[in-house]
Amino acid sequence: MTVLNARTKTGPGFTELEPRWGARGTARATIAAGLVFENVSHAYDGNVSVSDLSLEVAPGEVLCLLGHSGCGKTTLMRIAAGVEQQLSGRVLINGREVSGPKGFVPPEKRGVGLMFQDYALFPHMSILDNVVFGLRDLDRQTAEREALALLERVGLNGYAQDYPHALSGGEQQRVALARAIAPRPSVLLMDEPFSGLDRRLRDNVRDETMTILRETRATCIIVTHDPEEAMRMGDKIALMRRGRLVQHGTSAELYSNPADVFAAKFFSELNELEGIVTSAGIETAIGMLPSGDWPVGSRLSVCIRPHGLLPEVADAKPAIGRISNRRFVGEMDLLTIIVEGLNQALHARIRPGSGLEAGMDVALDTDPQDVLIFDAENAH
Known part of the structure; x- marks a missing residue:
């Protein structure tokens, strides 16, 4: 097992040191899937949240959904996961319709992983059991072995028997990441995964998380309202406004050739x-x-x-x-x-x-x- 640096208290403010991340290149790869939204619309109590939106995410691509609060980013992600069902349009994974006129595939059968903004760890379960939770198709011994390997990759195998309340925000984020990728989803959806971290931790946790995502090779959608974060993480960016897609492309394309003043203002004063x-x-x-x-x-x-x-x-x-x-x-x-x-x-x-x-x-x-x-x- 990897030897972790122990938590120590330093200086007058007693700053905790985060455990080191595990060896790079050890997260197991998955088989990435393409994801397509085709003329998708959605509304809450008559209020439109997504309007006739079409968007394609290539297999293995990291797409950042960017926009102000309330623009429909999280709703679109929840539609992809199957947690919400659109009013019209279709969602396809690897060419298969998972939500649309032909039927609805429940979330657990889509091969989609979901990582919530507040991490949503089970407080009554140990860290190990939180990660094992998503491995219900495996026997307990195999599931624990897989979970411990992932905890080692995120640098927390030494905390397997601890409970979420004993961990810092950065450590909880790592557990949530390990749980989300444990079933090896072909599509991983992450809702503002770094928003709860202070700036001291955010850059390091984000960079290590992106390294792990590249190792797994999963198709990934990351919701964010931070344009710099989107530019640092995404292969492509989809900028939304009031439920509509404003522009979709690389960070260089959106910065250099914005579709309108709204898009231009998002990336620069x-x-x-x-x-x-x-x-x-x-x-x-x-x-x-x-x-x-x-x-x-x-x-x-x-x-x-x-x-x-x-x-x-x-x-x-x-x-x-x-x-x-x-x-x-x-x-x-x-x-x-x-x-x-x-x-x-x-x-x-x-x-x-x-x-x-x-x-x-x-x-x-x-x-x-x-x-x-x-x-x-x-x-x-």
Whole structure:
């Protein structure tokens, strides 16, 4: 058995050290399945939660369902698990209809694992028994052997006889992960699995969890409201809003080519300006910008990421704005810039040492790769 580092108390705050994770590459692989949502709709008491949504997850793919609370992420996941049944549309696993007009396959026969946000461990069962619970098709001896191997992989085999209340939040998350993958599901669904962890633990637990998921090779859907987390974990991201799919693709695709301002705002702070296309370019409060293929007369929403707004001392160029505030935040300076004619201040992120200070008049340029332009009528 792996020797674990014991829990110790350190410093005046008595910070507990988490047990080390087990050896990488030891989680057993499963046979991944493709998952398809086809024109799925759902409602609670007449209130639409998912609306005519179609989405495909390839075998072995990690998909992050991203969106604000109440957008339908968890509902869609519960439909996949069979815990909820949609009003219309179909759900297919490996091409087999598991929910739709042709019938309904109960959750326990879908080969789907579900990991809840609150972990949902059984408080009256030991850690070992919690993991064994999902292995009902095996005899007790075989089930315990499988469970102990998984507990060793997540670094908790030394706590097999403990009960959930004796574990920290990070340790409970590991037990929930072990229980979810124990039956070797072809599809694993995880509902905001890291939201209950403090930042000190979250990055480590998330990285180790993703390593285990890659080892199992299961198709995985992870619900999150954190765009950075989605970008770090997902092969693909599905961004939802009010029950609808806004955009589906890689993190690079959603960041570089957002479908609308809503999608763009999800991945970055934005300075939003009104623009109108003239023969000389896009006329904005900070000057002319290239118009590309937009026809003359078009009204546009011009969005500039803070690190794409480039202020400089107004010497050779005319002053466009004035710095009202500068804040040093480590690797960057945050500038607040007031521009005449704009109701809202602009924000820029620049490297320290520029010499720019509050009270200075500045000219403004932009980095084209951080300027996003949308039709004003269909921007949001």
